[in-house]
Amino acid sequence: MQRFYFDHNATTPLAPEVLETMVSCLGQVYGNASSIHHFGQGAKQRLETERRQVASLIHANPAELIFTGGGTEADNLAVLGVGRGARHVITTAIEHPAVLMAAMQLEREGVAVTRVRVGSSGIVNPDDVRRALRPETGLISVMHANNELGAIQPLAEIARIAHEAGVPLHADGVQALGKIAVDVDALGVDLYTMSAHKIYGPKGVGALYVRKGTKLTPILFGGHHERDRRPGTENVPAIAAFGTAAALAGESLAADGQRIGDLRDRLENTLLERIPASGINGSRWNRVPNTSNLYFDGIDGEAMVIALDLRGFAVSTGAACSSGAIAPSHVLVAVGLSDDRARASMRFSLGRSTTAEQVDALADAVLASVAHLRRISVHA
């Protein structure tokens, strides 16, 4: 059976160039970057080369980049590393669990947390952030693009509000990186989370941008790596792969964005035109170009994911929980969807290898599947 991958927001396939970098680095660059000798120096040089490469994708100073074991760790480092010095933290209701659950940990430690709500657009109103500010607020954390809806948040405006109040702003950029241009200075963010495996790099490596002067205490202990902020022998092969992935993302960003956006619109136009009682969750505008979150009233999204998978199409309904079963998405609930509509929603996320033929095949399969599921639910 031919299989088509429409779940690039969950993860992306490794780019061939990235694979090549990673394998050759794994084989050749085995020194410990902290060692004094030749082997250590080779690893250290490679590490810093890749740091420059990744930093350039977000127009940052390489010295402001901390490599981590992935996006979740980077989010935790930002939220806990800054939030533990605060008495109040502001975040949003639609964050990734890496931020939401780190914020819950802060609450357990005695820090007050405000979760700003969003309207049906899925976009945070900067004025709501302003209203949530308190004299003792010590951190604001707002994602750049939402993983389920693709909604792009107005970071620049929120950054202005944050800086007027003298509060650092963290953005979880995992779902924005590689999909839209990111410039940490233009956005005005003080901390920015990145993950390699969402941009055709390997799992298990990410980075946190920390603007110079931002107070950050480590959350792990054990060495002086990454300027005393993240201990542990650097995973140079994975970081090198991240560097190659970042370079590729920088080169293809504009062209990919246009092409993938056209394909996404093609998919949406076909489905919305031909399926009654369907629509887009969140705003049609201000989205990353690859993400489409649609509802088809009356269907069981969980069943549809399985039915489509059995026909070779990998799609998703939302976040999956630890046992692999699907729980209703907190994001769809946050944008005001009824429980039924949340369960009748599907996420299609396109990527570099997606073609028009694949999109048309997916559209046909979805049309057939929705018709079938609606027939069943009438009988049930």
Next chain:
Amino acid sequence: MSGGVDSSTVAALLVRQGRSIVGMTMQLWNQRRLPELAPEGGATGRCCSLDDVYDARHVAEQIGIPYYVVNFERQFEEQVVKPFVDEYLAGRTPIPCTLCNNYIKFDRFLEMADSVGAHYIATGHYARIRHNEAHGRYQLLRAVDDSKDQTYFLFGLTQQQLARTLFPLGELTKPAVRDLARSMDLAVASKGDSQEICFVPNGDYAAFMNAYLKETGVTPEETHGEIVTSDGRRLGEHGGVHRFTVGQRKGLGISAPEPLYVIATDPASQRVIVGGNDELLRERCFAGQVNWISIGGIDRPTRAQVKIRNKHAAAPATLLPAGDRVEVVFDQAQRAVTPGQGAVFYDGDVVLGGGWID
């Protein structure tokens, strides 16, 4: 696929028969809820534990089938857990497994099968299904392994459900199933049997109810009352009628010359009525919401053997039509006929139907 030996063997047998199958595990209860009930070291051996899902996934991988976990937690709570709690509070003794079969395993799950294009569902239940050409009806029959027979919990199945269900283990004994699992090298071949009520740890349903009611913010009404004899003599006090079930002897906290048993509970007056063994005997009972399986119904007195709880030896009786109910008249009085349990009617191995004891 529960991750146990029975459903794993079913999946492997079907693959061996060359059927095209999809493995699914029903996620019915969130084990992170009610943490106060969790034994030290986590919740193993309970439904939907992460370990069980891991085992099911491992078997699916071994036998090379697509595998999914489907989430029916919402329906399970609405249609099994809540009625279970409500029944106990109403002084009855519910059977959640039957509700789960009626509303989840052979309804919601069948719908899921439809959704993904599957024609049949197969489970690890010990029971047999046969199509009777003469009557045009699907019949439900006791399993060959009498000690594992689960037909008592399946009396609610409809003809439509039976038509699309496979019970491959009905012809096998449990030891034979384990041998099969071993011969196919299934990772779970030696795994222990699951407990009776999957979402209640250690069978302590009263502790489960207290924790569940507390979590849902419901304060049970007056949970104290008197323990009395059938002629009204007050013998002691108790901590809630839901802690007692008909026939129960332990936990009364009363010393008496003769053993005392719970004869009945009366939630309205919060009374628990106790008495000697002979007071537990009943010659008749009514079964409501009757579902007929192997026959379309009865319009005259009909002979049958009737089981009034799972471990009960089916007792000879006469079934009398009584409006939308059936009156069961036992040849010999039966002990502890318990409201809320099922009365399942058999003709030998064949399940005629069944209803809920009023």
